[in-house]
Amino acid sequence: MAAKVLMPKLGMSTAPLTLVEWKAKEGEAVEKGSVILVVETEKIMHDVEAETSGLLHILIEEGQEVAIGTVVGLIAETKEELEALKKEKPKAAVAAAEVKEAPPAEAAKVEAAAPPAAEIKKEERILISPVARKLAEEHMIDLTKISGTGPGGRIVRKDIEKEIEAKKKVKVTPEVYQGRRVKSVIPLKGMRKAIAEHMHRSLSVAAQLTLTAEIDMTEMVKLRKSLVAKEKDLGTRITYTDLLVLAIAQLLKDQPIVNSSLIDDEIKRWESINVGIAVALEEGLIVPVVKDADKKSLVEISKTIKSLAQKAREGKLTPDEVTGGTFTLTNIGALGAGYRFETFIINQPESAILGTAGITDRAVVKDGEIVIRPILACSLTYDHRVIDGAVAHQFMTSVIQLVENPGPLVV
Amino acid sequence: MLCIVYQLGLITYSEAYHLQRQLLCQRVNNEIADTLLLLEHPPTITIGKSGKLENVLASQAQLAEVGVSLFFVDRGGDVTYHGPGQLVAYPIIDLRQRGRDVHQYLRDLEEVIIRTLSDFSITACRDSSHAGVWVRDEEIAAIGLRVSKWVSMHGFALNVNIDLEQFSLINPCGFSDRKAASISSLLSQDVSIEAVTKKLLVRFSEVFNAQMEPGSDILAGVGNERKTAVLV
Numbered sequence: 001m002a003a004k005v006l007m008p009k010l011g012m013s014t015a016p017l018t019l020v021e022w023k024a025k026e027g028e029a030v031e032k033g034s035v036i037l038v039v040e041t042e043k044i045m046h047d048v049e050a051e052t053s054g055l056l057h058i059l060i061e062e063g064q065e066v067a068i069g070t071v072v073g074l075i076a077e078t079k080e081e082l083e084a085l086k087k088e089k090p091k092a093a094v095a096a097a098e099v100k101e102a103p104p105a106e107a108a109k110v111e112a113a114a115p116p117a118a119e120i121k122k123e124e125r126i127l128i129s130p131v132a133r134k135l136a137e138e139h140m141i142d143l144t145k146i147s148g149t150g151p152g153g154r155i156v157r158k159d160i161e162k163e164i165e166a167k168k169k170v171k172v173t174p175e176v177y178q179g180r181r182v183k184s185v186i187p188l189k190g191m192r193k194a195i196a197e198h199m200h201r202s203l204s205v206a207a208q209l210t211l212t213a214e215i216d217m218t219e220m221v222k223l224r225k226s227l228v229a230k231e232k233d234l235g236t237r238i239t240y241t242d243l244l245v246l247a248i249a250q251l252l253k254d255q256p257i258v259n260s261s262l263i264d265d266e267i268k269r270w271e272s273i274n275v276g277i278a279v280a281l282e283e284g285l286i287v288p289v290v291k292d293a294d295k296k297s298l299v300e301i302s303k304t305i306k307s308l309a310q311k312a313r314e315g316k317l318t319p320d321e322v323t324g325g326t327f328t329l330t331n332i333g334a335l336g337a338g339y340r341f342e343t344f345i346i347n348q349p350e351s352a353i354l355g356t357a358g359i360t361d362r363a364v365v366k367d368g369e370i371v372i373r374p375i376l377a378c379s380l381t382y383d384h385r386v387i388d389g390a391v392a393h394q395f396m397t398s399v400i401q402l403v404e405n406p407g408p409l410v411v
Numbered sequence: 412m413l414c415i416v417y418q419l420g421l422i423t424y425s426e427a428y429h430l431q432r433q434l435l436c437q438r439v440n441n442e443i444a445d446t447l448l449l450l451e452h453p454p455t456i457t458i459g460k461s462g463k464l465e466n467v468l469a470s471q472a473q474l475a476e477v478g479v480s481l482f483f484v485d486r487g488g489d490v491t492y493h494g495p496g497q498l499v500a501y502p503i504i505d506l507r508q509r510g511r512d513v514h515q516y517l518r519d520l521e522e523v524i525i526r527t528l529s530d531f532s533i534t535a536c537r538d539s540s541h542a543g544v545w546v547r548d549e550e551i552a553a554i555g556l557r558v559s560k561w562v563s564m565h566g567f568a569l570n571v572n573i574d575l576e577q578f579s580l581i582n583p584c585g586f587s588d589r590k591a592a593s594i595s596s597l598l599s600q601d602v603s604i605e606a607v608t609k610k611l612l613v614r615f616s617e618v619f620n621a622q623m624e625p626g627s628d629i630l631a632g633v634g635n636e637r638k639t640a641v642l643v
Contacts, residue, residue, distance in 0.1 A: 010511075010512070010558075011510070011513050011514045011515055012514060013514040018461065020461065038460070040460060042487065042514065043486070043541075043542040043543070043555050044514075044516075044542075045460055045487040045556065046513060047558065047559040047560065049560070124472070125465065125470070126464055126467060128464060133464075133483055136482075136483050137460075137482075137485060140424075140482055141482070142480040142481060143471065143481040144474045144479065144481050145475075146471075
């Protein structure tokens with residue numbers, strides 16, 4: 001059954017409305033909820049939406065005054081139904097529909113139609129074809145900027161199209177904000193907003209300072225190579241991040257003040273050692289947490305991190321997986337080598353964050369000789385409200401010692 | 412009900428139009444409260460859906476010479492002239508929450524204008540056959556609306572201290588025998604847009620039973636200098 005398109009009732013008034021414009025053509029597919037018809041009463045234009053999806057069959061043409069409740073069109077479910085409806089139509093209406101189905105002919109006809117009487121009265125009157133007028137309205141074209149090329153200076157469709165093209169080109173010139181050209185605008189919401197708020201809050205609440213160090217990775221590189229060779233047996237490919245998390249988790253056990261938070265006038269030293277791992281995403285970054293890292297084996301840590309990183313990229317992390325951290329590791333090694341210094345920002349309410357760069361061969365002095373060694377630059381940002389300089393140095397020294405001599409890590 | 416007010420100052424027709432469309436979408440989705448834009452346009456003639464080009468009495472060259480833009484627009488009504496000194500109000504109002512009656516809405520807008528004018532000791536009235544507000548047979552405020560998904564856009568233009576000479580470019584609302592009036596012309600003294608805005612906001616609040624509040628920064632696209640909102 002075809003659905004009816006009715007002239008709507010727009011309030012208490014029962015006066016007839018003018019059918020101003022069909023927004024879809026005869027036979028065109030319309031979507032439920034889309035505007036198919038514009039009607040006018042007094043000085044109000046009202047959009048009428050399709051109540052169902054289907055193919056439009058027009059019964060009453062534009063420009064007529066129609067009583068409320070009149071069926072002005074039908075929406076057929078199928079092509080067959082549409083064809084059947086067309087045959088039902090009275091002859092006069094069919095003729096009108098046929099004209100509508102051939103828009104080029106219609107347009108030409110209208111444009112060539114006799115000029116309105118007004119032209120005779122005033123030679124300089126602005127003239128425009130109905131098709132051009134519709135286009136000008138849709139694209140909000142200033143008519144005073146158009147020179148009509150039709151008969152008698154009449155503005156025709158192609159004049160408007162030309163202006164639309166020109167307007168598009170002008171649009172390319174960017175918006176200017178206080179002397180700068182704007183390329184695009186990213187709304188501050190979602191993850192971006194969360195990052196902006198967290199980072200700024202962290203810097204405003206904590207007394208942050210950064211300690212940097214260089215670690216000789218000769219032994220670590222060897223260790224990782226041997227572990228990667230055993231990838232099949234281990235069931236996971238061990239990364240430097242895995243090894244660093246393992247090392248940090250062990251060291252935090254010995255230095256609980258680094259694994260603590262200042263909350264409401266109290267420093268809470270955490271029993272849990274939950275290491276957050278910063279994961280870079282296209283739209284920002286997120287820090288999933290390896291819970292109880294000190295109680296996990298290297299393989300368990302490796303598998304946990306891989307699973308968390310995968311979920312982060314798929315946007316499937318649960319709130320539980322991104323909260324409860326007590327310390328954060330951010331390894332930017334994958335982003336390129338060569339960086340030596342960066343002041344990372346503490347992930348609140350933690351008290352420290354260790355950032356590590358890529359491993360780079362550097363000339364260093366060992367036993368009185370200049371040698372080439374794989375060097376890892378790292379930075380520890382800590383909150384001086386909780387951790388004093390001496391403690392931070394102690395912690396960093398222990399990191400250097402363990403990472404340079406990782407034997408005890410994997411016994 | 413809450414109504415957020417933005418006073419945008421002088422803003423081009425197309426800029427204000429696109430802003431209205433954006434707000435209308437947001438209002439339909441209930442992302443924002445009812446909103447009232449108050450502004451002035453640079454010299455512009457607009458012709459509504461049922462308007463006739465014959466009611467523009469100047470040639471293209473004449474319009475270009477005096478710097479008047481000409482647009483066909485999707486509101487109801489015929490030809491209207493906008494220019495500095497005319498207070499334009501575009502309410503983006505959800506009529507679903509106001510009885511779904513577009514006629515009543517139009518009468519309410521007229522009522523706001525009539526009461527505002529009474530604050531300046533001007534007795535204005537309706538014309539039963541033509542929406543708008545009249546002082547004797549002179550048009551002082553033009554109305555043209557569009558309603559989409561029961562949310563309104565476009566609105567009314569109230570002549571405050573606009574140059575009435577410019578109305579000779581058109582037949583206001585399609586009438587060849589009616590002239591335009593302004594508050595200043597009727598009182599023979601200069602009345603400012605600001606003074607009228609103040610009264611209008613009170614009357615709008617009264618007629619629509621709305622609590623008027625200044626908006627903050629949702630008009631990011633409109634430019635910083637225009638964000639200044641006005642408190643009642």
